[in-house]
Amino acid sequence: MDLTSFVEDGSNKLKVQQIFSKGVRMIYQDALDTIISDSSLLDKLILMEDIPSEITSDFLKQIKTPKALVQTPIIPEIKPAFKVIKNYDDWEPINPQSFWNFFLSRYKAISQMLWKRPNLKNTVSIGQLSRVKGREDLSIIGMVRDIRDTNDGRRIIKVEDLSGSTTVIIPKNLPERGEIIPDEIIGLKGQAGRGIFFANAVVFPDIPQVHWPVAKRSKILFLSDNHVGSKKYLEDVWDKFVSWINEHKEISYVLIAGDLVDGIGMYKNQDKSLEIDTIEGQMEALAKYLKQIRKDVKILLISGNHDPNRDSEPQPAFPADIGKPLKKLDNLEVYSNPAWVEIEGITILMYHGTSLDSMIDAVEPIRSEGYQKPFLGQKHLLKKRHLSPIFGRNKIFPDKHDFMVINKVPHVFHTGHVHKFSINSYRGVKLISTGTFQDTTNFQEKLGHVPSPGKFIVMDLSDGSTEAIDFSKLQ
Numbered sequence: 070m071d072l073t074s075f076v077e078d079g080s081n082k083l084k085v086q087q088i089f090s091k092g093v094r095m096i097y098q099d100a101l102d103t104i105i106s107d108s109s110l111l112d113k114l115i116l117m118e119d120i121p122s123e124i125t126s127d128f129l130k131q132i133k134t135p136k137a138l139v140q141t142p143i144i145p146e147i148k149p150a151f152k153v154i155k156n157y158d159d160w161e162p163i164n165p166q167s168f169w170n171f172f173l174s175r176y177k178a179i180s181q182m183l184w185k186r187p188n189l190k191n192t193v194s195i196g197q198l199s200r201v202k203g204r205e206d207l208s209i210i211g212m213v214r215d216i217r218d219t220n221d222g223r224r225i226i227k228v229e230d231l232s233g234s235t236t237v238i239i240p241k242n243l244p245e246r247g248e249i250i251p252d253e254i255i256g257l258k259g260q261a262g263r264g265i266f267f268a269n270a271v272v273f274p275d276i277p278q279v280h281w282p283v284a285k286r287s288k289i290l291f292l293s294d295n296h297v298g299s300k301k302y303l304e305d306v307w308d309k310f311v312s313w314i315n316e317h318k319e320i321s322y323v324l325i326a327g328d329l330v331d332g333i334g335m336y337k338n339q340d341k342s343l344e345i346d347t348i349e350g351q352m353e354a355l356a357k358y359l360k361q362i363r364k365d366v367k368i369l370l371i372s373g374n375h376d377p378n379r380d381s382e383p384q385p386a387f388p389a390d391i392g393k394p395l396k397k398l399d400n401l402e403v404y405s406n407p408a409w410v411e412i413e414g415i416t417i418l419m420y421h422g423t424s425l426d427s428m429i430d431a432v433e434p435i436r437s438e439g440y441q442k443p444f445l446g447q448k449h450l451l452k453k454r455h456l457s458p459i460f461g462r463n464k465i466f467p468d469k470h471d472f473m474v475i476n477k478v479p480h481v482f483h484t485g486h487v488h489k490f491s492i493n494s495y496r497g498v499k500l501i502s503t504g505t506f507q508d509t510t511n512f513q514e515k516l517g518h519v520p521s522p523g524k525f526i527v528m529d530l531s532d533g534s535t536e537a538i539d540f541s542k543l544q
């Protein structure tokens with residue numbers, strides 16, 4: 070076929086035009102001959118993102134033999150290493166100023182995240198609203214105080230910043246209306262008038278898309294809610310887990326997100342459901358169980374609300390006397406709840422998850438399904454950039470700096486507490502919620518919860534891929 074008849078073919082003509090429209094200025098004669106003999110090259114050229122301005126036959130040869138162009142990516146190998154990057158170990162006694170400082174630090178940290186948002190242009194301080202004339206599109210950033218719903222489906226909230234406070238009307242049709250909860254910091258777009266701000270959009274601080282740097286790394290196992298000392302402690306499931314981990318040498322780390330023991334006096338008549346009724350006895354038993362894990366596995370653990378630690382979050386690592394039995398284990402690190410750890414370059418946020426109760430109750434869209442799908446609550450914590458936004462629903466220690474602000478966005482967010490297994494992801498962050506070594510309690514049954522005893526998660530840190538594992542089902 071000669072060149073003229075080749076280009077006159079309708080589809081070829083169109084393809085040649087497409088190639089020239091990609092910035093090609095010249096196709097050399099010998100390159101044209103090559104194309105005529107193999108018209109599939111036209112399709113390859115069209116699909117190329119970077120195309121040279123002059124097409125030579127040498128270049129076409131490279132396309133024909135793509136092996137020369139496509140290099141096997143070299144996947145780096147990361148050496149086993151871990152470190153804690155955010156651990157709570159320093160606090161001051163509370164005084165009347167503490168609460169002010171605490172909320173101020175939260176406001177500053179999260180409002181700064183919002184100020185950078187391009188969708189919150191024309192942001193003014195709340196104190197300036199009274200001087201605004203006419204119906205101008207504005208934004209404000211404030212901490213949510215009162216929330217009230219009207220009979221016609223609107224939500225009326227009070228928000229405040231350092232300059233003042235205002236009433237905001239959130240219309241019924243705004244999808245974020247039911248997501249707004251007390252004490253969180255949000256951005257609002259709308260118009261001001263007669264001392265009221267009429268919102269037409271709600272902007273949560275939210276997280277950016279997270280990228281997973283692929284490399285060859287270790288595998289880790291996520292656990293939580295051992296509840297050692299409870300009559301419902303599933304010793305047989307623990308034994309199966311121990312046999313499994315001691316055989317599966319590819320697992321290098323075990324992360325445990327709190328409720329290691331069942332504790333004492335957690336609720337009325339708890340003593341009747343305890344197998345071990347002293348803190349010392351429970352902690353000794355915990356150490357005995359953890360010792361059964363092979364020594365080359367690194368165990369990282371944090372407290373939960375059942376553990377003998379202070380009952381307000383953040384919880385530091387155990388006090389020295391209580392944590393003494395655990396000191397005998399060389400392969401164990403105890404961190405605060407929450408703690409940010411880094412394993413082979415991957416950041417993992419470990420949080421027991423106590424605030425999930427108040428989140429499931431307060432965030433309307435997740436109220437009915439939150440206990441069955443814990444990832445929904447995890448997602449909203451990330452959106453609000455805070456691990457326990459509602460002050461007072463679960464106890465929070467009012468520090469000078471609010472440690473619970475999610476100022477470091479992790480690759481993995483691990484919680485326990487609701488005893489329910491789930492794997493999900495949000496904006497690239499892997500959401501891991503693990504089961505329990507405690508059988509379903511009467512209390513959970515009464516509440517209609519369906520926990521996941523024995524169900525935990527293995528993650529390959531190379532790419533974040535996960536595998537569910539039910540130790541109760543192993544032989």
Ligand SMILES: [Fe+2]
Pocket residue numbers: 294296328373375486487488
């Ligand atoms: Fe628990």
